[in-house]
Amino acid sequence: MIAGNIYGVVLNDRPQLAQMADAFAMPPYKAPPQAPVLYLKTRNCLMTRADGIALDADLTEVEIAATLGLMFGGAATKVSSANALDCVASVCLALDISEPESSYYRPAVRQRCRDGFLPLGQPGSFDRNLFGADIITSVNGAKVHAWSPQRLACDAATLIADISSFMTLAAGDLLLIGLPHDAPHAKRGDQVHIRCTGLAPLAIRFQSATTA
């Protein structure tokens, strides 16, 4: 379903930035972030298994951060925020799974890019009203988290413009627009359901068994 690169952004949640303001001045950061703080998800994150997502033996629980994935239909290179969303062809729900990690100093490849760590919902037409909708996460039938992209410090159009000032977001790429810092956790055997009005819901489960 995804032909290109998959990018995500951290430290784009306004309450988190307020909480971390003091930490940004301290080592190892020493200064607040200037450019968007980006990461990539590798193609093995899209590997799916009929019996659910298998957690490696070294993990007891994972962070499950529900967000929106913007799929590019045209290339964004040095675009303005006014034109940025013209490059977006469709949108899907995404569950960005990671090993909980509090440091943002080094790229979190091992934490973020395990097999199956990016379930995606069916893509739908892009509609900017989605940025005002609630993204709701339920675990085993109980609602555990809700947030809205209105919390983003840098909205999607500004984010695309900022990223495209130094690299191209190409047709076929996917951009995860930000993560809630208070994302819930899940463990083996959990069933996770994500919904957002206007988009196809996303349901996944974690295998009960510990893999070798």
Place this chain on the structure above:
Amino acid sequence: MKRARIAHKGSAVWADLVKNDTVLRLGNGETLPVATAHWLPPVTPGASIFALGLNYADHVKELGFKTKEPPLVFLKGANTLVGHQGETARPTDANQMHPECELVAVIGTPARNVRAEDALRHVGGYAIACDYAIREYLENYYRPNLRVKNRDATTPLGPWIVEAGDIPDPQNLALRTFVNGQRVQDGSTADMVLDVAGLIAYLSQTMTLLPGDMILTGTPQGVHFCAAGDEVICEIEGIGRLANRLVAELAP
């Protein structure tokens, strides 16, 4: 055997180097002299591209770091790659832009939870990358951050992939970088902190490496700041010479 990816009659195609690396032979039997080739990065679309920071003891010392444990792994998008004899844009304010010659291991067969002693069996071939860095764009968030390492066409890669069987010991290869003919890096893959086999074992602990995935294994010492117009050649023994030219980035 060496395999290249070239633009030919409107298609991106793979081609084998034959006749002492002077001729490219396509799958359909067509041939063309290498002198006329339009080289593309020899990458499988969709491949994951891993890169290593601080993976040579001498370079770690040069930059004033302690050797990091665990390995410093970062990722690159396909937009970063550019083929042999390509051009890389140097931003006007990038006064600390420097080339980094790196051995690239290309995965040949899927690898998950492989032991280091078995890992080289999963390598399909080797190539050369020049992983340019721009030090003034470094920030201490997911460092090295994407503004430094994920710019379009800032990672020349190629010129081709040499089959793994032709590189019996990937940990005993000389690597050198020349800028306008001046040697600015001169190292050996023997000085890697974590060798190719160790890197594959480490990565495969938590993820499935798939055929075509690439691991840029880090660079030895020799930080040399470049200017627009510089010709940069990265050379690795047994693989070849990868040429690139820096050009001034167009004003916005």
